[in-house]
Amino acid sequence: MTRTEDELITIDRRDESKPVNEWKKQIIDAGRRRHLSYSMDFDTRSMALEEPQDSWTDKAKELHLTNQQKVIDGLKSEYGEWEIDQKIENFKSIGTKPFSVISYHNQFFDQIRRAFVIGAYYPALVGACALGERILNHLILDLRDHYKHTPEYKKVYKKSSFDSWRIPIDTLESWGVLLPKSVIEFNELMSLRHRSIHFNESTYMTLKDDALAAILHLREIIEQQFTTHGARPWFIKGTKGHVFIKKEFENDPFVQEYFLPTCHFFGPYFSISFAGDFTPQFCDFPNYGEGEWTDEEFAKVYEEREHDQLAKFPDEVEGSHKLS
Missing domain, CATH: 1.20.120 (Four Helix Bundle (Hemerythrin (Met), subunit A))
Incomplete structure (x- = not known):
């Protein structure tokens, strides 16, 4: 069904109580946005428990050992000091x-x-x-x-x-x-x-x-x-720093069910900052204009963006839309 002009809205006016695929049909610049694959659910501390490599510089070894001790101290606090050596070995064994x-x-x-x-x-x-x-x-x-x-x-x-x-x-x-x-x-x-x-x-x-x-x-x-990162069939290639979902996979049942509900719908000039507790805050422009970008075109615009083109948070300048 063709969208009429009266039905079209900018993303800051979407009804978030509706499923993603319902409100997305109304977004005026949907063709120039992609879903950002993003998550803060991870734990890479086990990597710090590896021994420094001989090929590393002295400075790199020193920094690694400092981080390693911080991880060990954190594990002691988290799991208790009783049999801590075995706990550290177990934590290292299960990996990230x-x-x-x-x-x-x-x-x-x-x-x-x-x-x-x-x-x-x-x-x-x-x-x-x-x-x-x-x-x-x-x-x-x-x-x-x-x-x-x-x-x-x-x-x-x-x-x-x-x-x-x-x-x-x-x-x-x-x-x-x-x-x-x-x-x-x-x-x-x-x-x-x-x-x-x-x-x-x-x-x-x-x-x-x-x-x-x-x-x-x-x-x-x-x-x-x-995973929210890596080489998977549903991710666009060639976007350094962030991963986006391919347009063709937005209708894939698995991606629809498990990715889209938690993946913000952004244009290439969105920006991100972190609160004191490292909670991510996102900001984007409400309207990138009508028309369709291929995944390759979206990736090119994203890769060529300059810092002064990024959306500013509302307390910095008008014209941007903050998303938590």
């Missing part, structure tokens, strides 16, 4: 928590990581397997109505949950929802889940290793499917 969109898995994954760090390996193992199953269930239940035309739909449309992983993994792979690496990781986690959740005496002997393996499989799944 990847940048991720905010969804149902974030809090649970954090709890699983914490369980492993304090040596609660069985809760960590069971939790990782259970969260893998929960992710599969959410993906099927959240997305299946978009795939009613597919032969796989008849296998999943009646069920309210799935405890057999084979059907959801195969279905999501057929729908093109799961990336190839995610399929591999889900299959590996499924095998570990079968061996660990069902009675198996060998679990006592391999508990820590199994728990770590489960967490690493789960971490890779989250990084593959839910």
Whole structure:
């Protein structure tokens, strides 16, 4: 349906109580905006626990060791000093928590990581397997109505949950929802889940290793499917510093469900600042004009922008629109 002039509005007049895809149809300059993939849910402290490399300069080594001690002091405060060396080793083993969109898995994954760090390996193992199953269930239940035309739909449309992983993994792979690496990781986690959740005496002997393996499989799944940064099919290439979602993927069911609700809709001259608690604040112009930019054109404008072209926050100059 063609938009009439009366229906068109600037983005600062949108009704945020409506779903993204409803109010976006009214935005006068929607063709010149893209969704910014952005999240503050991550933890990269484990990288500071690595030893300095011989090739580094003395200054770089000194700075790294200073940061390392700050991380160790923080872990002592967070997890307690009892058996702190083992806790530090466990924290280092599970690696970073990847940048991720905010969804149902974030809090649970954090709890699983914490369980492993304090040596609660069985809760960590069971939790990782259970969260893998929960992710599969959410993906099927959240997305299946978009795939009613597919032969796989008849296998999943009646069920309210799935405890057999084979059907959801195969279905999501057929729908093109799961990336190839995610399929591999889900299959590996499924095998570990079968061996660990069902009675198996060998679990006592391999508990820590199994728990770590489960967490690493789960971490890779989250990084593959839910990361806000990196080379993924739905991200525009060539925008340094920030990542945007391709126009063609704005109608992709997975991207619609899990990315767009938390991804601001910006033009190339938006700006960002951080409050005292590092909460990001965004600012953008309300109208970039009508017309369509390809992803390549958007990326070019973004890459060539100058600092004095960026939107200023309202307390700096009129003509910009602040978004929290």
